[in-house]
Amino acid sequence: MKAKTLEEEKTHEVIIGAGIAILLILTVFAIILGVTGYTPSENIRPLAQFYLYYAMNTFKKELWAATPEAVNSMVWDYRGYDTLFETSVFFLAVIGAVSVLRLPGVKDVVSKGILSGRGLSLIVKVITKFIVAFILIVAISIAIHGNLTPGGGFQAGAAVSIASLIGLAAFSRIFLEERHVTTKLMLPIRVLGVVGIGLVALVPAFIALSGILVFAMQNQPKVWAPNFGFPPGFGDFWLSGNQFYYNFFEFLAVGAGFTVIYLMYSIPEYFYKEVLGKK
Amino acid sequence: MIEQPLVIELLLAFSFTLALIFAYLAVMERDLIRAVVFAAGQSIAFAYAYYLLFAPDIVLAYIAVGVGIYSMILIFAISKTERYEKV
Amino acid sequence: MTLSQILWIYMYLTLIGLIAVSVYGIVRRPNLLKKIIALSIFGDTANTFIIFIGFRRGAATVPILPTLNPTLEQLIAFKNTAVDPLPQCLVLTAIVINMSVTAFLTALAIQLYRLYGTLDVREAVKLKW
Numbered sequence: 407m408k409a410k411t412l413e414e415e416k417t418h419e420v421i422i423g424a425g426i427a428i429l430l431i432l433t434v435f436a437i438i439l440g441v442t443g444y445t446p447s448e449n450i451r452p453l454a455q456f457y458l459y460y461a462m463n464t465f466k467k468e469l470w471a472a473t474p475e476a477v478n479s480m481v482w483d484y485r486g487y488d489t490l491f492e493t494s495v496f497f498l499a500v501i502g503a504v505s506v507l508r509l510p511g512v513k514d515v516v517s518k519g520i521l522s523g524r525g526l527s528l529i530v531k532v533i534t535k536f537i538v539a540f541i542l543i544v545a546i547s548i549a550i551h552g553n554l555t556p557g558g559g560f561q562a563g564a565a566v567s568i569a570s571l572i573g574l575a576a577f578s579r580i581f582l583e584e585r586h587v588t589t590k591l592m593l594p595i596r597v598l599g600v601v602g603i604g605l606v607a608l609v610p611a612f613i614a615l616s617g618i619l620v621f622a623m624q625n626q627p628k629v630w631a632p633n634f635g636f637p638p639g640f641g642d643f644w645l646s647g648n649q650f651y652y653n654f655f656e657f658l659a660v661g662a663g664f665t666v667i668y669l670m671y672s673i674p675e676y677f678y679k680e681v682l683g684k685k
Numbered sequence: 686m687i688e689q690p691l692v693i694e695l696l697l698a699f700s701f702t703l704a705l706i707f708a709y710l711a712v713m714e715r716d717l718i719r720a721v722v723f724a725a726g727q728s729i730a731f732a733y734a735y736y737l738l739f740a741p742d743i744v745l746a747y748i749a750v751g752v753g754i755y756s757m758i759l760i761f762a763i764s765k766t767e768r769y770e771k772v
Numbered sequence: 773m774t775l776s777q778i779l780w781i782y783m784y785l786t787l788i789g790l791i792a793v794s795v796y797g798i799v800r801r802p803n804l805l806k807k808i809i810a811l812s813i814f815g816d817t818a819n820t821f822i823i824f825i826g827f828r829r830g831a832a833t834v835p836i837l838p839t840l841n842p843t844l845e846q847l848i849a850f851k852n853t854a855v856d857p858l859p860q861c862l863v864l865t866a867i868v869i870n871m872s873v874t875a876f877l878t879a880l881a882i883q884l885y886r887l888y889g890t891l892d893v894r895e896a897v898k899l900k901w
């Protein structure tokens with residue numbers, strides 16, 4: 407009885423696999439032959455031409471976004487709601503991961519002598535000190551110049567968390583705790599970043615109490631709401647409205663969120679068995 | 686002779702072939718730590734392909750996430766569970 | 773069939789091969805962490821398809837203006853030679869969401885190992901509460 411169901415199951419799987427493969431091959435050949443018009447073409451679509459033409463158009467200031475980089479203007483200005491909800495999804499994922507691996511009764515794992523290791527060899531330690539400093543400088547530069555060069559908030563946050571990770575791997579946990587990189591400090595920084603994004607998005611709402619027509623997450627004055635806008639910049643110091651603040655707060659939120667995940671994951675397993683075994 | 690679009694397409698074909706080889710080795714490997722290293726190599730091949738497709742924002746995000754975060758999370762998870770899978 | 777068209781068809785076939793390898797890894801490998809590795813490969817291939825939609829052959833450039841005071845001719849030349857920036861914005865969102873789901877899934881896998889003692893799917897199915 408068991409052998410028969412195993413063989414039936416196997417032919418069942420093979421039939422499903424072959425079906426999926428045939429369907430995929432037919433779809434891709436249809437796309438190649440130009441049924442949907444998506445093969446690499448010489449022109450782009452009118453919507454993309456609109457975004458590229460009006461992103462930094464000083465002659466027609468009713469529709470511009472004051473950013474020379476088209477991708478960042480779409481992440482925070484033209485398509486701002488997508489990024490707002492993506493940030494909230496990331497926030498909830500960190501909360502979920504931290505609450506599944508919970509430590510009942512112990513808020514922050516102070517090293518009681520179980521987590522003070524020796525680290526790696528001397529060559530690795532010296533090189534790691536240089537690399538951590540370089541990574542911090544490069545990550546802050548990516549975050550602050552997000553509206554002028556490729557980069558932005560999320561890329562900088564992911565890069566700065568790698569610095570704390572290699573500090574944890576090459577040295578021990580005490581190296582991080584002496585510099586106050588603990589979960590007790592990183593959770594409030596993460597909340598500060600997300601609250602900052604929310605407040606910058608709601609500044610037009612407070613202005614709307616005095617009767618002016620605005621819309622949420624408004625960056626520059628538009629044709630239908632021409633009375634409110636963030637200052638785009640002073641001479642060479644180009645702020646691009648509220649995108650500078652968005653990039654900086656997203657950098658804080660993402661960097662602190664990833665550091666919390668690393669600190670929770672790197673506690674060895676016998677410590678969990680000690681704490682959970684007592685209950 | 687060889688002009689610019691053709692060079693880009695040749696390099697793209699090379700990087701996707703490399704990604705396919707790494708992905709096949711990652712799925713067929715029984716030692717999980719070597720599978721994680723092959724998956725990181727596949728992420729680097731994809732990052733080179735995104736650079737050739739004129740998308741610099743995605744290169745920065747993808748290297749930090751694919752090589753740094755995925756490898757770290759999976760290696761910590763392997764150290765808390767088993768290392769070899771039983772096929 | 774010029775060499776260029778053959779190369780594009782070869783690239784599409786390679787991406788189909790990647791999808792097939794990752795789906796095989798999700799369905800037929802019994803370890804949970806191997807399934808998570810194959811799921812991440814699948815997500816990256818889907819992102820590459822999205823970027824192919826916005827690509828432009830010929831004289832293509834990065835969608836970033838190099839000056840802060842562009843003239844009208846520079847804007848029109850920029851509009852005619854730059855790559856589509858909209859798929860790149862959507863792929864950034866997709867990368868963040870895939871990474872959040874993977875981080876949460878590994879936390880669940882570790883908790884499953886603590887409760888059942890095994891990460892093998894075929895054995896965990898047979899155990900009762």
